[in-house]
Amino acid sequence: MKPAPFTYHRPADLDSLVATMADLGDEAKLLAGGQSLVPLLALRLASPTHLVDMSRVLDLRAVDVHEAGESADAGYLVVGANATQRDVELDLRIAARVPLLADALPLIAHPQIRNRGTVCGSIAHADPAAELPAVALALDARIVVRSARGTRRIDASDFFLSYLETALEPDDVVVAVEFPLAAPHTGAAFHEISRRHGDFAMAGVAASLTLDHDGRIVDARLALSGVASIPLRAAAAEAGLVGAAPTDEAFLAASSEATALLDPPDDIHATAAYRKHIAGVLVRRALRAAHERALAGFEQS
Amino acid sequence: MNSAPGTPHEEAPGVRSQDVRIRVNGEDREAYVEVRTTLADVLRDEFRLTGTHLGCEHGVCGACTVLIDGRAVRSCLVFAVQLDGTDASVVTVEGLGTPEAMHPVQQAFYEAMSFQCGYCTPGFVCSTVAFLDEWRASGRPALDERDLRVALSGNLCRCTGYQSIVDGLALAVERIIGDETTTDAAITTATIITTTTE
Ligand SMILES: Cc1cc2nc3c(=O)[nH]c(=O)nc-3n(C[C@H](O)[C@H](O)[C@H](O)COP(=O)(O)OP(=O)(O)OC[C@H]3O[C@@H](n4cnc5c(N)ncnc54)[C@H](O)[C@@H]3O)c2cc1C
Ligand code: FES
Numbered sequence: 001m002k003p004a005p006f007t008y009h010r011p012a013d014l015d016s017l018v019a020t021m022a023d024l025g026d027e028a029k030l031l032a033g034g035q036s037l038v039p040l041l042a043l044r045l046a047s048p049t050h051l052v053d054m055s056r057v058l059d060l061r062a063v064d065v066h067e068a069g070e071s072a073d074a075g076y077l078v079v080g081a082n083a084t085q086r087d088v089e090l091d092l093r094i095a096a097r098v099p100l101l102a103d104a105l106p107l108i109a110h111p112q113i114r115n116r117g118t119v120c121g122s123i124a125h126a127d128p129a130a131e132l133p134a135v136a137l138a139l140d141a142r143i144v145v146r147s148a149r150g151t152r153r154i155d156a157s158d159f160f161l162s163y164l165e166t167a168l169e170p171d172d173v174v175v176a177v178e179f180p181l182a183a184p185h186t187g188a189a190f191h192e193i194s195r196r197h198g199d200f201a202m203a204g205v206a207a208s209l210t211l212d213h214d215g216r217i218v219d220a221r222l223a224l225s226g227v228a229s230i231p232l233r234a235a236a237a238e239a240g241l242v243g244a245a246p247t248d249e250a251f252l253a254a255s256s257e258a259t260a261l262l263d264p265p266d267d268i269h270a271t272a273a274y275r276k277h278i279a280g281v282l283v284r285r286a287l288r289a290a291h292e293r294a295l296a297g298f299e300q301s
Numbered sequence: 302m303n304s305a306p307g308t309p310h311e312e313a314p315g316v317r318s319q320d321v322r323i324r325v326n327g328e329d330r331e332a333y334v335e336v337r338t339t340l341a342d343v344l345r346d347e348f349r350l351t352g353t354h355l356g357c358e359h360g361v362c363g364a365c366t367v368l369i370d371g372r373a374v375r376s377c378l379v380f381a382v383q384l385d386g387t388d389a390s391v392v393t394v395e396g397l398g399t400p401e402a403m404h405p406v407q408q409a410f411y412e413a414m415s416f417q418c419g420y421c422t423p424g425f426v427c428s429t430v431a432f433l434d435e436w437r438a439s440g441r442p443a444l445d446e447r448d449l450r451v452a453l454s455g456n457l458c459r460c461t462g463y464q465s466i467v468d469g470l471a472l473a474v475e476r477i478i479g480d481e482t483t484t485d486a487a488i489t490t491a492t493i494i495t496t497t498t499e
């Protein structure tokens with residue numbers, strides 16, 4: 001047993017969870033899957049006075065596909081805060097509806113970690129080398145937040161502020177993350193390079209392409225992980241791809257555009273120059289894979 | 302998991318120590334512990350199930366892997382209180398087999414000599430049992446050596462160099478395929494899991 005002593009709270013429903021967080025403020029940490037927080041406690045990099053276990057709030061476990069309609073979450077996959085990464089990975093609807101998420105999930109650590117770690121916890125934790133923050137950013141996901149002040153939605157583009165820092169207030173609870181359902185003829189791929197299978201990657205790329213009936217790109221999404229203190233969206237590269245034919249030349253141009261201004265961290269895992277180089281290679285690979293998958297979708301329909 | 306209502310002493314203002322009641326290897330077990338006590342420590346120190354080993358105590362090595370509701374989990378990254386009062390079912394290496402009646406995975410590891418010092422072995426066995434169970438549940442898709450290595454990648458071994466562990470897993474896979482094609486009988490792999498989680 002290595003964590004410093006703390007006081008444990010286990011609210012039984014969402015209202016008492018929100019009330020407990022409002023009471024305790026920045027003295028408390030939410031405990032979701034614990035797969036990032038418990039290591040931090042064990043290493044005493046964190047020693048909060050209170051831990052608030054959210055696992056008993058059963059309605060936060062749901063994973064729902066909301067087709068187009070009137071409600072605010074129509075057209076989204078809604079992943080509740082207690083849904084584990086593995087729950088979503090094994091959900092047979094995800095590959096067709098949010099293919100980028102389906103491709104990224106198996107790259108997170110190992111099944112032993114994904115069996116407890118949550119999708120929302122990974123996004124709330126905001127490790128820049130993690131897969132899901134880049135997925136959320138690429139897809140314009142929305143983070144649904146609840147506190148005593150009410151419920152609000154934060155766009156992924158406004159959510160990640162710095163290393164492990166987000167737009168969340170200390171008493172905010174992420175109750176769900178909403179991922180837009182993919183348009184028809186969309187292909188997606190998450191590619192990364194890590195030293196060993198399951199390790200945090202040195203760099204990663206989330207790519208998604210949507211084609212029109214002539215095979216031209218009508219929507220392009222690109223986000224990079226592990227190359228800055230937050231996941232980065234490659235907006236200029238995306239703009240260059242829209243309207244273009246999906247050729248190797250177009251993907252090469254996107255890769256130069258996406259990595260031109262990168263200034264990645266230099267650490268024991270990789271040098272800055274190496275990270276920048278593999279980021280460029282991964283952009284090309286991910287775009288090529290996304291394109292092939294979009295074409296495969298055509299053949300089926 | 303997490304469906305039964307918890308015990309009454311859990312409400313705010315929160316607790317430092319409490320009774321925890323957890324189902325382990327088919328039995329309800331209880332202990333009074335500090336809330337910062339991990340599942341691994343409760344298994345070892347309170348329930349004397351010392352087959353679950355601790356290496357790194359922060360999620361990296363996999364030595365502490367146990368099964369919760371049939372899924373492999375790091376017991377050093379779960380606080381015992383998180384399972385208290387739930388219908389979660391924990392299975393440790395002791396719950397899989399005995400020296401006289403080994404679990405098929407233990408038998409395969411034994412025959413393939415998938416260990417040297419044995420420190421990592423309970424974790425590898427639990428991860429392998431969960432992997433094979435999920436593989437069977439998904440209709441036994443073809444596996445190549447890379448799949449086997451990926452399946453074992455969440456566990457570290459400092460002795461064997463891994464080849465003999467891959468061999469042990471391959472032997473277990475071979476036996477399942479053999480058994481199911483010749484007799485079509487239900488395999489005993491993870492019998493205990495299916496009987497305790499329903
Ligand atoms: C060995 C190992 C390898 C790993 N490798 C990877 C990897 O390759 N890629 C990767 O992405 N991750 C990796 N992880 C981390 C893993 O994915 C975690 O599960 C995830 O980062 C956090 O999710 P959690 O549910 O476990 O959150 P917790 O650990 O419970 O919480 C993490 C943080 O987020 C906060 N939080 C959690 N949920 C909420 C919420 N709903 N609202 C507000 N705040 C919240 C907590 O207060 C805490 O500060 C690894 C972990 C380990 C131990
Ligand atoms: S002791 Fe739990 S993973 Fe190392």
Ligand code: FES
Pocket residue numbers: 415416417418419420421422457458459460461
């Ligand atoms: S056999 Fe010694 S650590 Fe694996």
